[in-house]
Amino acid sequence: MGDWWYRNIVEPGKLPLLLALGSFVLTFVITRVITRLIRAGKGPFRNVSTGGVHVHHVVPGVLLTVAGGFGAVASGRSGVGPMVCAVIFGMGVGLVLDEFALILHLDDVYWTEEGRKSVEVVVVTAAMVVLLLGGFLPFGVNGVDDDETQGRGGVALTVAVNFFFALLALTKGKARTAIFGIVIPFVALVGAIRLARPGSPWAKRFYRSRPRARARARLRAFHHDRRWTGLSRRVQDAIGGRPDQEPARVPERR
Template sequence: MGDWLQRNIVEPGKLPLLLALTALVLTFLITRVITRLIRAGKGPFGNISSAGGVHIHHVVPGVVLTVAGGFGAVASGRHGFGANAFAVVFGIGAGLVLDEFALILHLDDVYWTEAGRKSVEAVVLTAALVGLLLVGFSPFGVNDMSQDELQDRGSVLSTVVVNFLFSLAVLSKGKAQMAVFSVFIPFLGLVGLVRLARPDSPWARRFYRRRPRARARALLRAYRHDRRWIGPRRAVGDWLGGKTTAELARSAESAESAERK
């Protein structure tokens, strides 16, 4: 099966990457289904606790699987059954870890809070970047270079440095997601570079401090952007990760108010 996929579906050497990505996405989706069932008190699942009553988050087995899969993949090389098997183990571990990315970031159990949405964003961002690698994109625009240019170390180095600086500038403008994607699609870096910075970004604090018009335009654009996208982002977050505790409380209050009327 693996050889058939290697010959007909993916480029040589990329089957482990495809398996790892598939395992990551499926693990995240299955984990979210299980945690939502536990939260609702449905099904045979429950939280795992040690003998001392300590709640064991699934990031713990995730770290173990990620380490095992990573070292196993390095030891087995990029080809063969071993590489594919360890890629699946790594993907499962990465899915468990990223599902609790917000816990690691905040060092607090924020799974069902607004801050916990960062875990969903981390999984989506990781899956998108790995997908770009699978379809042939290379970091910093190296995939757009000809064979002659690739053999010229100076051309490769200058391309990487320029595109890296573009990504860094976009990041300083407070556009983290665009900066990450511009690593693989340099044109996005150019777009982010010419657009206004977020008003709370290092770029705005440095260059808009004595430019009140630019600062006002940045505030207005950020407000319009956030107002336009907050609804769709919340809907996607609810669908993938489940509603936050605050949202459920508001829904319950609204239902009670409607019943009283």
């Protein structure tokens, strides 16, 4: 275990990245726990306001991200400085991305359906960092033989091909498939070869003059959504909390 840790984490210089990932995920989890307690009116936590303005936690998140990023640049590559800055940076990113939907919409949509985007972005970010730890940085280790070098080259090529398939799935409107396909190659391949979702960039470009393909895409999307949307929402609710129910709109009388 110690030899694996040194060769795969310490020697390639991935320890700061691992610390940033850990602090990022932990900060997001703690933040969601606190915000859900505030929402339920439990515990000692309260929203922070100053001068009648609600200070969202994206504000200290931005400050921590800036401090961690510039601190990492200034501290060099050796010593404990980069690791401390990595932890600070991960904490800042966790706070910022937890309110990604607020930044996107420029509105307080934290507990709305639009607020689900924050959870999705956090999952994407965590998956990408895990990929960086496991595959995108297989280089930079001294003292490897030719066989190991070729093996790492094969890993890098596999990752590049898999990333291409994931990107193709994304253009077909299959964001979740692309996300999980980054880690699981078979999922990316399936998403890349199957029909695109209606309204996706791929469908708009290649199904424009193919009415049968458009009809098949709509039918498949309908059956897929009916089967998986409920499960997906339950997972998102378990991670980030259930959004507020929007009041039903009363039709205007004419």
